[in-house]
Amino acid sequence: MDFLSEHQxxxxxxxxxxxxxxxxxxxxxxxxxxxxxxxGGVVLAGDRRATxxxxxxxxxxxxxxxxxxxxxxxxxxxxxLAVEMVKLFQLExxxxxxxxxxxxxxxxxxxxxxxxIRSNLGMAMQGLAVVPLFAGYDVDREKGRIFSYDVTGGRSxxxxxxxxxxxxxxxxxxxxxLYREDLTEEQATTLVVQALYDAADDDSATGGPDxxxxxxPIVTVITDEGFRKVTDDESSQIARSILERRLEQPDGPxxxxx
Amino acid sequence: xxTPFYVSPQQAMADRAEYAxxxxxxxxxxxxxxxxxxxxxxxxxxxxxxxxxxxxxxRIGFAAAGKYNEYENLRIGGVRYADLRGYTYDRDDVTARxxxxxYAQTLGTIFSSAAEKPYEVELVVAEVGETPEGxxxxxxxxxxSIVDEHGSVAVGGNAEQISSYLDQRHRDGMSLAEALKLAxxxxxRDTNGSEREIPAERLEVAVLDxxxxxxxxxxxxxxxxxxxxxxxxxxxxxxxxxxxxxxxSEE
Numbered sequence: 001m002d003f004l005s006e007h008q009x010x011x012x013x014x015x016x017x018x019x020x021x022x023x024x025x026x027x028x029x030x031x032x033x034x035x036x037x038x039x040g041g042v043v044l045a046g047d048r049r050a051t052x053x054x055x056x057x058x059x060x061x062x063x064x065x066x067x068x069x070x071x072x073x074x075x076x077x078x079x080x081l082a083v084e085m086v087k088l089f090q091l092e093x094x095x096x097x098x099x100x101x102x103x104x105x106x107x108x109x110x111x112x113x114x115x116x117i118r119s120n121l122g123m124a125m126q127g128l129a130v131v132p133l134f135a136g137y138d139v140d141r142e143k144g145r146i147f148s149y150d151v152t153g154g155r156s157x158x159x160x161x162x163x164x165x166x167x168x169x170x171x172x173x174x175x176x177x178l179y180r181e182d183l184t185e186e187q188a189t190t191l192v193v194q195a196l197y198d199a200a201d202d203d204s205a206t207g208g209p210d211x212x213x214x215x216x217p218i219v220t221v222i223t224d225e226g227f228r229k230v231t232d233d234e235s236s237q238i239a240r241s242i243l244e245r246r247l248e249q250p251d252g253p254x255x256x257x258x
Numbered sequence: 259x260x261t262p263f264y265v266s267p268q269q270a271m272a273d274r275a276e277y278a279x280x281x282x283x284x285x286x287x288x289x290x291x292x293x294x295x296x297x298x299x300x301x302x303x304x305x306x307x308x309x310x311x312x313x314x315x316x317r318i319g320f321a322a323a324g325k326y327n328e329y330e331n332l333r334i335g336g337v338r339y340a341d342l343r344g345y346t347y348d349r350d351d352v353t354a355r356x357x358x359x360x361y362a363q364t365l366g367t368i369f370s371s372a373a374e375k376p377y378e379v380e381l382v383v384a385e386v387g388e389t390p391e392g393x394x395x396x397x398x399x400x401x402x403s404i405v406d407e408h409g410s411v412a413v414g415g416n417a418e419q420i421s422s423y424l425d426q427r428h429r430d431g432m433s434l435a436e437a438l439k440l441a442x443x444x445x446x447r448d449t450n451g452s453e454r455e456i457p458a459e460r461l462e463v464a465v466l467d468x469x470x471x472x473x474x475x476x477x478x479x480x481x482x483x484x485x486x487x488x489x490x491x492x493x494x495x496x497x498x499x500x501x502x503x504x505x506x507s508e509e
Contacts, residue, residue: 003338004345011346091345094474098313098337 012088012119027128028057030082032167032199032206033064033074035135035146036175037160038188041223042144044135045192046074047167047200048215049207059210064218066227068093071109071136072220076165078128085116085130106138110147110155118153133164137222144222161191167199167206174198177255189219189230193238194252209239274369274376278400281378282324287414288382288462289421289444290321290407291428292393293437296386296467296475300441301414303462311464313476315340315352317386319466323414324379324400332361332381349473354385358396358404366402376400380413386466386475390430412444420444435490438463442488458485 004011028050035044046063049056057079064074065086073089075082092112097103104112113134120130134147146158161179163171174195183191193209196217200208209216216239219230230238246252265273288301288310299311299321311321314336322329339360343352361381369376381398397405397413410428412420423444432440446456463479470477479487 004342008342008346087345091341095337095341098341099334101307101309101312 026052028052028061028079029205030061030063030076030079030165032163032165032171032196032203033076033133034163034168034171034175034192034195034199035074035133035158035161036179036183036188036191036195037144037146038183038185039181040144041137041185041221042135042146043185043188043192043219043221044072044074044133044146045189045196045217045219047196047207047217048210049205050079051205054204056207059207059213060215062218064220064229065090066220066229067109067134067136068097068103069226070103070139070222071106071134072222072227073113074133074135074164075130076132076168077130078123081120081123081128082130082132085120085132089113089116103139105140106136106145109136110134110157113147114149114153114155116153117149117151121152124151131164133162135222137224137226139224142224161195163195163199165206167196167203170202171195171199174252178253185221185223189221189234190238190242192219193217193235193242197239197242197246198252209236209243211240211243270372271370275401278369278376278378282380282400282413283415285323285325285414287412287416287420287445288321288323289410289412289424289441290382290384290395291410291424291432291437291441292390292395292408292430293432293434294390295434295469296465297384297393297395298434298437298441298466299382299384299462299464300438300445301462302445302456302460304460310462311478312337313474314357314383315344316349316473317466317475318352318354318357319384319386319464319476321382321384321413322379323417325377328377329379329381332364332377332379335364336361336383354383354394354396358383358398361398362402362404364402365398365400369401380417382407382411382413384466386468388468416447419447423447434465435487438487458488 030050031047033046044064048060050058050061064072067073067090073086093104129151131149131151138145146162147155148158148162148164149155161175178191178194197208200206216235219235221228286302291298301310303310308326312333314320320333320336336357340352365377368374377400380400383396385394387393395407395411397407397411410424427440442456446453448454463484465477465479466475467477
C-alpha cells in the first residue's frame with residue numbers, strides 16, 4: 001500500500017477527491033453479515049441481497065470473501081467501495097506474506113483493515129459507508145476470533161458472536177438466544193443461517209433463502225485447516241431444513257424462559 | 259590534467275561479464291526441473307531463513323543464484339510488479355513472460371550502465387501451466403538476456419556441468435520423487451567428477467504444483483515430506499502429490 005501510494009496513488013480509495021453532492025447518493029448497499037465462534041474456529045456468513053433505496057439491486061451478491069488462508073471479511077455498506085476495499089486488503093496481506101516470508105498476525109490484519117476503513121471516512125460522511133466484519137483463526141492462540149468495526153475505523157473484538165449491516169439488530173437478537181460456547185462446527189453453521197433468517201424476517205433489506213431461485217446464504221468456515229466455503233449443496237441443505245421447521249414454527253426455535 | 263585510459267567497449271563489457279560470472283560462480287548451484295504435475299526447484303542452501311526460491315504470483319516462481327542482497331532486491335521488485343499488475347487488471351494478466359521481460363530490462367540496464375557495478379546474479383522465472391506443455395521456464399543471466407528453457411535448467415557456479423548431466427537424464431512426465439532425486443544427484447556432483455552427499459537439511463525444495471486446489475500454486479517442501487520424497491523409490495512413488503494440509507503454515 002505504501003508502494004502503491006507512491007507510484008499509483010489513483011488506485012487507492014482514500015486518495016480520490018470527492019465531488020460535492022446534495023443528498024444521498026444512490027448506490028447498491030450490502031446488508032447483513034453474521035459471525036460466530038466455536039471451539040476450533042469461526043463461522044462467517046452473509047445474506048445475498050444488495051439494495052438501492054427501496055429497490056433490490058442484486059439478489060445473488062456475494063459479500064463474504066477470504067482475506068487470506070486464515071481469515072475472511074464480510075462486507076456491509078456500499079457494495080462497490082466495499083468490494084474494492086476487500087480486494088486491496090487481500091492484495092496487501094498476500095504482498096506482505098510474499099515479501100516478508102511470513103504471515104501477518106491476526107491482530108495485524110485487523111489493524112490494517114481498521115486503517116483502510118478510516119481512510120474511507122470522507123465517503124462515509126456522504127452516505128457511502130463500508131462497515132465490514134473480520135473473522136479469522138488465530139494460529140498463535142489457536143482459536144477463532146471476530147473483529148467488528150465502525151465507520152471511523154474503530155475496531156473492537158467481539159466474543160462469541162457479532163453482526164453488522166442493516167439486519168444486524170435482529171440477527172444479533174437471534175444469536176444471543178441461540179449461542180452456546182460449546183457449539184460444533186455444524187451447529188455454528190446452522191446458527192448463522194438461523195440468524196440470517198431472522199434478520200430477513202424483520203429487515204426488508206436482508207434477503208432470506210430464495211428457494212425458487214436456489215439462492216442461499218454464503219457460509220464460510222475458518223479453522224486451523226484454513227478457509228473453507230460451505231458448498232452450495234450444504235448451504236441449501238441447512239437453509240431448507242430451517243425452512244422446514246419454520247413452516248411449523250414461524251418464529252424459529254424457542255429459548256428457555258428462565 | 260591526466261587523460262583517462264582508453265578502454266574499448268568490447269574490453270569493458272568483457273571485464274564486467276567476467277566480474278559478474280565470477281561472483282555467480284562463488285555461489286552454490288540450483289536446478290529447476292519440469293515434472294508431471296508442475297515444476298520443482300531444488301538447491302543446496304544451509305540457511306532456513308534466506309531463501310533462494312520464492313513465490314512471485316499464483317503460478318509464477320522465482321529462483322536465483324549469486325549475491326543475496328542483489329537478488330532479494332530483484333525478487334521484491336518482481337513481487338511488486340506482479341501484485342500491482344494483478345490488482346490493476348486481473349490475476350490472469352500476470353505472466354512469467356512479462357515478468358522475465360522486466361527483469362531482463364533491469365539487469366540489462368544495470369549491466370551496461372557504467373555508473374553501477376553489474377549484478378552478480380542469475381535468475382530463473384518459471385510459470386506452471388494447466389498442462390505440461392503450458393509450462394514456461396526462463397533463465398536470465400547477469401547481462402539481461404533471456405533464455406527460454408525446456409525440461410531442466412541449472413544456474414550458479416557449476417551450472418554447465420550440471421545442466422549437461424540433467425539434459426542427458428531428464429525426461430518428460432517424471433514423478434516428483436524422480437525429478438527430485440535426479441536434481442539432488444546432479445547437484446551433488448563436484449567439479450572434478452567426484453560425488454558428495456547433500457543431507458536433506460541442507461536442501462531447499464519448492465514446487466509449483468498445478469494440481470493444488472488453491473489459486474497460489476507455489477509450495478515449499480520441508481521436513482518430513484521432503485525426507486519421505488527422497489526416500490521414495492524413484493519408480494514407485496504414487497503418493498508424491500504434496501498434501502496441502504501439512505506444513506502449510508511454514509511459508
